[in-house]
Amino acid sequence: MKKRPPWVGPLVALVLVYALFAALAPDTFLRSENLLTMARQTVVVAICSIGMTLVIATGGIDLSTGSLVAFTTVVLATLLRAGVPALPAALAATAAAGFVGVLTGALVGRARMMPFVVTLGTMSALRGAAKGLASEQKIDADPRGLDALVSADLTAPGLWITVALAILVFAVLTFMRFGRHVFAVGSNEAAARLCGIDTGRVKIAVYTLSSLLAGVAGVMEFATLTVGDPTDSMGLELEVIAAVVIGGAPLSGGEGSVAGSVIGALLITTIRTGGVHLGLPSWVQEIATGAIIVVAVAVDQVRRARGVSAAAR
Numbered sequence: 001m002k003k004r005p006p007w008v009g010p011l012v013a014l015v016l017v018y019a020l021f022a023a024l025a026p027d028t029f030l031r032s033e034n035l036l037t038m039a040r041q042t043v044v045v046a047i048c049s050i051g052m053t054l055v056i057a058t059g060g061i062d063l064s065t066g067s068l069v070a071f072t073t074v075v076l077a078t079l080l081r082a083g084v085p086a087l088p089a090a091l092a093a094t095a096a097a098g099f100v101g102v103l104t105g106a107l108v109g110r111a112r113m114m115p116f117v118v119t120l121g122t123m124s125a126l127r128g129a130a131k132g133l134a135s136e137q138k139i140d141a142d143p144r145g146l147d148a149l150v151s152a153d154l155t156a157p158g159l160w161i162t163v164a165l166a167i168l169v170f171a172v173l174t175f176m177r178f179g180r181h182v183f184a185v186g187s188n189e190a191a192a193r194l195c196g197i198d199t200g201r202v203k204i205a206v207y208t209l210s211s212l213l214a215g216v217a218g219v220m221e222f223a224t225l226t227v228g229d230p231t232d233s234m235g236l237e238l239e240v241i242a243a244v245v246i247g248g249a250p251l252s253g254g255e256g257s258v259a260g261s262v263i264g265a266l267l268i269t270t271i272r273t274g275g276v277h278l279g280l281p282s283w284v285q286e287i288a289t290g291a292i293i294v295v296a297v298a299v300d301q302v303r304r305a306r307g308v309s310a311a312a313r
Helices: 008-024 032-057 065-081 086-109 115-133 146-150 157-175 177-187 189-194 199-225 236-246 258-277 282-312
Strands: none
Touching: 008 258, 008 282, 032 065, 032 157, 032 177, 032 199, 032 236, 032 258, 065 086, 065 115, 065 199, 065 236, 086 115, 086 199, 146 157, 146 199, 157 177, 157 199, 157 258, 177 189, 177 199, 189 199, 236 258, 236 282, 258 282
């Protein structure tokens, strides 16, 4: 019997939640402007979720995503304020985020430190670095056209960049040897090492790619805010991890779905937006999101248990 793709369940949940809000608030929720706004609001979480999928697939975790996005906005705003053109400034800020990923990956992959501890420390250090660079205040800067990345129409480059990145990472995980190595490390690192896989190098590559994607998300966040804010994206890492888990990736590693993670990000945005349209307080939205995460994990465990019993037979 063919195994069902992990993104099917999250997609069904997304359709049901969307239909619920559409029925409760048809006059506002179904407007094309609202759908476009939801897509734009999903960009940052979706891009970070794509990178987090790689990390969680290796059995790791990254708690520094929110701080890295804020750090990127501050670096980008600082460069723009210094007169650096938009494209070089965006590339430099993204590269700075990638460099952080190299350091994190080296500590996790070569020094074999626990990802939770390393990224917890990185989360605090990056937030402090962003505040120090910004002198503990927001940095206003001319976006020099970067705000067009998240313009209010379907031609917004940010939307298509997100789609392109999702397709690219999906192709890497599905068709390239590196993707097989990522899942092998997450499934059984010791066995992967015995098979000749350089697990340390895989982890360095994974954390670097994830941080680069967080850097891209930081550029998108700056394009939305047009300021460098060291206090921005507090708790973003929890939304990102939730999106990946909802998308069918177990925190134990060995599996991951880019499509599922993007759908998970869309589901979180749909719940938040629908709650706003219904006038629900934020705490109700948070409870609903938490409940969906728990249900998603429970469904995943049932699916795995059935798979194990089927294999035993």
